[in-house]
Amino acid sequence: MSVLKVHVSYKCSAQCDHCHLQAGKYESPAINLEMAKNTILKLKEKNNLELVILLGGEPGLFPVLTHKIAEFAAGLGCQTRIETNASWANNKEAAVKFLKPMVKIGCEIMLSVDAFHAKFIKIENNAIAIRALDELxxxxxxxxxxxxxxxxxxxxxxxxxxLIVELEERLGRVPFAKNIYKGAVYFKGRAASKLAGLVQKGRGVPKEKCAVVPWWLNGAQNTFDLLSIDPFGNVTKECGIAIGNVYKNEIENIISNYDPGTHPIISVLIEKGPIGLAAEACAMGYVLKEDYADKCHLCQELREVLRVKYPEILTPENLYGNL
Ligand code: SF4
Known part of the structure; x- marks a missing residue:
């Protein structure tokens, strides 16, 4: 399935430690509507785009824009999904207002329940959102x-x-949802700096390749099955590794010019995995550790160092550093 993840903004109503980006409670621009629509349209024409996922940061901070992008994608025959933290669901009226246009176009709503979000979003927000979704x-x-x-x-x-038990009690049903995806955190983005240290001891240095990202079923690095676009125009395979920028090049040219075998970062990830980036990063001063939480942790740390050499590829800037 061909998927485009649309980062509506990196601004978020939370700032979770497990964020695979570095989204948070800081000002960051929203995506331009026409740019997002044009990217979706061209990917529909050239790559048979099937699923458009709207995410952030928190797309609910930009409800009108989020609705318009989703409606446009649905109008082209794409399935749609929104990944959201339910911070907009402070009461039933607010939840219905946000959800109604999404439900109308058949958009799937993905909510999160976990200890990381719980620092910022009340569990009751999820209950309110689910009750509203049941009603709609x-x-x-x-x-x-x-x-x-x-x-x-x-x-x-x-x-x-x-928190899961609490949500089940609030909703009065077990399980509280038909489809529940449980999985491990991948230690990239903020999770690398905030959480990796809690689990890395004894895990060693990962040697696996990354020809397919481990967190997405069809996330092969050498296909266009999984792409993302962000407010700065970056077209990436996620993980802060760009293959082009729509403000510098047409999306159709980005696709036709993409060669995973010569991409300076992706070619290495496919052939050798993140450890293949180590020699170049170590020549720039990085010192390998004994243990990493997972291969994404190693990848993130090496890319942080290599960024000065590949600023247009290892982007956007706010996926790096320690926000
Ligand atoms: S190893 Fe790197 S490219 Fe592969 S999924 Fe992890 S962060 Fe992304």
Missing amino acids: EGRYVMEIPYLVSENSANSLDMQTNK
Whole structure:
């Protein structure tokens, strides 16, 4: 399935430690509507785009823009999904107002329940959102990320399980959703700096390749099955690795010019994995550690160093550093 992830903004109503980006409570521009529509249209024509996912930061901070992009994509025959933290669901009226236009076009709503979001978003917001979705007969799925796994004794993971029980009690049903995706955190973006240290001890240096991203079913690095666009025009394979910028080149040219075998970062990830980037980063002063939380942690740290050499590829800037 051909998928485009549209980052409506990197601005968020939360600033979670597990964020695979570095989205947060800071000012960051929203995506330009016409640019987003043009990218979706061209990818529909050239790449048979099938699914458009709107995410952030928090797309609910930009409801009109989010609705317009989703409606446009649905009008072209694409499936749509919004990934949201439910911060807009402070009461039933607000939840219905945000959800109604999305439900009308058949958009799937993905909500998160976990200890990371709980610092910023009340569990009741999820309950309000789900009750509203039930009433509107909307489709929704739940994403539940764990630091280690749902069975671990880690305090964050145990808190996540408690939140699930609490949500089930508030809604009066078990399980509280038809489709629940449980999975481990990948230690890229903010998660690398905030959480990797909690679990990396004893895990060693990852040697796996990254020909297919581990967090997405059809995320092969050498296809256009998974692409993303952000407010700065970056077209990426996610992970802050760009293959072009629509403000500098037409999306159709970006696609036809993309050669994974010569891309300075992606070619290495496919052939050798993140460890293949180590020699270049070490020549620039990086010192390899004994342990990493996972291959994304290693990848993130090496890309942080290599960014000065590949600023147009290792982008956007706010996916790096320590926000
Ligand atoms: S190893 Fe790097 S490119 Fe592969 S999924 Fe992890 S962060 Fe992304």
